[in-house]
Amino acid sequence: MKSAAPPPLNALRAFEAFARHGGMTAAAAELCVTHGAVSRQVAALQDHLGVALVVGPRHRLTLTPAGAELAQRLTGAFATIAEAVETARRDERREIEISCLGTFALKWLIPRLPGFMALHPEIRVKVSESYASIDFTRSPIDGAIRIFNPGQTAKRSEATPFLPQYQGPVGAPSVTPPGLSIEAMGRLPRLHASTFRESWAVWSELVGVRLPAAQSREFQHNNSMIEAAAAGMGVAIVPWAFVAPDIQAGRLVAPFGFAERPSKFVFLRPEGRPDASVDAFRDWLVAEGSVSPPPIPSTGPGD
Template sequence: MSKLRHMLPSTHSLFVFEAAARNLNFKLAAAELNVTQSSISHSIKALERHCKIDLFLRDNRGVQLTAAGRQLYEDVRAGFGRIEQRLRAITTPETQYITIAASSSMAAHWLVPNLPGFQQLHPKLKIKIVTTDRDIEPDHEVDLTIWLRPKGLQRQNSWHVADEVVFPVCSPLFLQAAQIRSVEDLVAHQLIHSFDPNRKRMSWSEWLDLVGLAPAEIEPNLVFNDYQLAMQAALAGEGLALGWSLTAQFLLRKKMLVRPLDQEIRTNNAFYLIAGERCTKLDEIMPLVDWILAEAGRA
């Protein structure tokens, strides 16, 4: 019989030690394990007393591992990794997916058209896309999502994807038939409007005002409550829609949509890729994160 259980104050102390050693911060370890910081400190002290050796050096700047602590951490990390790998193999034989939640327009016009490139690079990784009409917090069912937030977002496990840039778009055939040489010419054509009860989007009135045109109240005659439908109308040549830097990127690159003018509005917002703050699948999702950031950087 293994004597390990007699060499530890409790098996839980190994989980506490691993989290504290990996973060080198008792507060972060406490947040990860959903306990108090004092509980982490007491558990570490109990482990040190039981082993009769210091595992951490404590000073005003925080904590560091001792030589013995580093040796123990390397073995604990390796052991946990092997146990986790084996448990996944025997308890989850079904296909595992990386799940990403996005708006319908982001999914239809950016993720889905671009994903074949990712799957060629990572054929063993399986992706599940779910559409949502509102921003959701990643959880045990959703690994990643995309939010539009003010620039400078400070959040653990978040990555800046692209700044928000807004500009008019239309189909190439529509532009051939239209006479658009200046911003003033835009209002002579059908402007496709959309509104979203859960996500604030810039309206045509706001955009025109920001580029210096203050027209009379615009009377929209084509309005959708889903931005995806507005994009479909623009693709069908029904008029001019406002395009967003990220969601219109693929369509512009393929020349399915064009920009009739160079004018654009750069806001103080940006698109961010978001994972759970306590995500336990970072190693698995990072290939997708890195690919999205690289793909979004293509002009």
């Protein structure tokens, strides 16, 4: 009496391929095995089942009625398996890479990412730091966060503003005590980052003040500049989004608040490239931007 255990999967696959192609040679090519290997698997399957599946001369085998019925069912079964595997691959966790301004990622984005992960556990977010302009035709990234001025665009990309841009001077409590005048602040060392050297000129024009010449200290990135300000090395003009946690913690103070600029934080994504995961991230950014704490109001002479 033959065993009731299922026949070997390799034997079933070899027989199904033989039946579908009508020959051992074509089946062997599909399975990347030899002609003899397919022949042995078909013979082993017949022995296991105790049923004749093929008849005729070795080089002109044909299916018996039992063989034809088994082959038809196997073809459907293997198609179902292939579909299930493909579905599993589509449903696996998706990773998207977002290029972001380094200090914004550290101070604003990353502290909020656990909220996105809770809403979308199926999406992984890889954050890469960059200040460079975006060209999605040459970069594999899925999206980017940048600061855009009115009318600014990026080639072949869709831009979604999600957070207003506010800037103001900040310093350590020991350097910018309560009651500090703009004139007194103007005599302090001015810190700026090489990524935005014009920060003091832009803020002065925005609030309507004229500051005298003063000592200047430059740092490569905003984060280094912010740490220098917290260490008492001078005063820096910084976006509210970059320093809100430090001000709330008391490491920095903003003696004249933050003035709104026409520029905004925007999310860029490739134009005409459908991606539900990127859409979900964009929509989450817009929602987070709408509930982000407002800055300390500006108290400069122009307000």
